[in-house]
Amino acid sequence: MLQLRDLPTKETLKKFAQRYPQADISAVSAFLHLLRLATDLSVALDTCLSRHGLLQGRWWVLILLMREENLTSTPSALADKAGVTRATMTGLIDGLERDGLVERLLDSRDRRSVSVKLTAAGQSRLDTVMPDYYRRLHDCMAGLNEVDRERLHEILNLIGSGIEAFNR
Amino acid sequence: MLQLRDLPTKETLKKFAQRYPQADISAVSAFLHLLRLATDLSVALDTCLSRHGLLQGRWWVLILLMREENLTSTPSALADKAGVTRATMTGLIDGLERDGLVERLLDSRDRRSVSVKLTAAGQSRLDTVMPDYYRRLHDCMAGLNEVDRERLHEILNLIGSGIEAFNR
DNA sequence: CTCATATAATTAGGTGGCTAATTATTAAAT
DNA sequence: ATTTAATAATTAGCCACCTAATTATATGAG
Structure with a gap:
């Protein structure tokens, strides 16, 4: 999934958008936060399941x-x-x-x-x-x-x- | 990640809820759909990245x-x-x-x-x-x-x- | 100064995914 | 009837993650 802990700040995204004008900042932000939360949920689920082997x-x-x-x-x-x-x-x-x-x-x-x-x-x-x-x-x-x-x-x-x- | 392709139908969830009355059906549904989409996105991202090695x-x-x-x-x-x-x-x-x-x-x-x-x-x-x-x-x-x-x-x-x- | 402790990176070995190849069996086509 | 192709499960070997142990180096307390 998405291991990345250090999600880009608005500033980082803007900096990248200068070099790569295709960047849709709010799309990237929504995408990364979705992947991030899903990863956290999946890890949390495994934590729960692993208590039961x-x-x-x-x-x-x-x-x-x-x-x-x-x-x-x-x-x-x-x-x-x-x-x-x-x-x-x-x-x-x-x-x-x-x-x-x-x-x-x-x-x-x-x-x-x-x-x-x-x-x-x-x-x-x-x-x-x-x-x-x-x-x-x-x-x-x-x-x-x-x-x-x-x-x-x-x-x-x-x-x-x-x-x-x-x-x- | 959520590999599962065969997400439970409403009927399946209800059947499980009979045996396990703790089940919050709409919570399970939202949770699974979230994990499912995130997994699909992650796989799609890898597909894109793998074209570039x-x-x-x-x-x-x-x-x-x-x-x-x-x-x-x-x-x-x-x-x-x-x-x-x-x-x-x-x-x-x-x-x-x-x-x-x-x-x-x-x-x-x-x-x-x-x-x-x-x-x-x-x-x-x-x-x-x-x-x-x-x-x-x-x-x-x-x-x-x-x-x-x-x-x-x-x-x-x-x-x-x-x-x-x-x-x- | 020396010894214990902490830190940086790596190595070793395990897990759960994958693809490709193998083995056994069934089904289909000539 | 025999060959060919398809299908079911497994094996072998790769990858990216993990934890625990190891090696080398730095730091701090007596």
């Missing part, structure tokens, strides 16, 4: 499995939903299996395939993590009323639709 | 050096400003030095210390990267007027002041 990658796998009717999915489906590669998912499942939070089951119909199932220990781990996460997140967002939250969504969507400018 | 870590080092009057700083100061450890900064400087974008200079007054200086090649690299970055960012943010940008700052600040809820 998890980090985001493994935590999402448990949640994705809990969403399933039979608490079961495949590595490839999990990788797609979690937004990581299959290679990365193999590693995450390795770690979760080592900790006994999920188990791998062979599929008799397609012998290429593997099922991953949330174990009782995995469910129980979620049952201690999730209330803690929800409570902290509620407290974190307590300063925003419903109108603020809706307005935030709108602004994020506006930025999101401009993101392709980077990929052109 | 850089990623965020190395790019920030070059920018931090360019901010300095004499284009020079130390690994420890750079690490603090960039928000990474000194060990990580050693690696980033190694890479930049290998590419000839910065140079290490010994400090005669304190022989523990090393100076890192932006080379002409480093400045020239920035002179091609920055206009590209600024133009794309301007286009990305074109959907937000100044009022939106100010409102976004306010909302981010509100969330930021709640972040300690995660670290308690």
Whole structure:
């Protein structure tokens, strides 16, 4: 994400804008503050999760499995939903299996395939993590009323639709 | 970062809220969308930078050096400003030095210390990267007027002041 | 002056991402 | 029926981050 602690001041931005006249100072400022806060939130989330022996990658796998009717999915489906590669998912499942939070089951119909199932220990781990996460997140967002939250969504969507400018 | 592609629907959130009554659904939704967009922005930025042989870590080092009057700083100061450890900064400087974008200079007054200086090649690299970055960012943010940008700052600040809820 | 402590940078080793290559199996085309 | 292509999972090796330990040097207290 954005590690940078030392965000540019208005003066620094103006100085750069002298050399690079393309610079849109308020756009840079909004962009950097957004990345900065998101990074802080992500680090804070990991801090919370690490108290329970998890980090985001493994935590999402448990949640994705809990969403399933039979608490079961495949590595490839999990990788797609979690937004990581299959290679990365193999590693995450390795770690979760080592900790006994999920188990791998062979599929008799397609012998290429593997099922991953949330174990009782995995469910129980979620049952201690999730209330803690929800409570902290509620407290974190307590300063925003419903109108603020809706307005935030709108602004994020506006930025999101401009993101392709980077990929052109 | 938030890798997760498959953000929970309202239904999924409600289902989880039945098991975990602490859940504040609109808070979770705002939180996840914020992390999601920031991740997409960060990936998009890296895409842009990688066209110029850089990623965020190395790019920030070059920018931090360019901010300095004499284009020079130390690994420890750079690490603090960039928000990474000194060990990580050693690696980033190694890479930049290998590419000839910065140079290490010994400090005669304190022989523990090393100076890192932006080379002409480093400045020239920035002179091609920055206009590209600024133009794309301007286009990305074109959907937000100044009022939106100010409102976004306010909302981010509100969330930021709640972040300690995660670290308690 | 010397010893303990602090500081600067690096090295070593771990984690969670990535891509590319490999292995096993299934499906499809000739 | 056999070959070819696609798919599922894994392995191997790279990168950027981390913490902890190490090396070299500087500083301050007795």
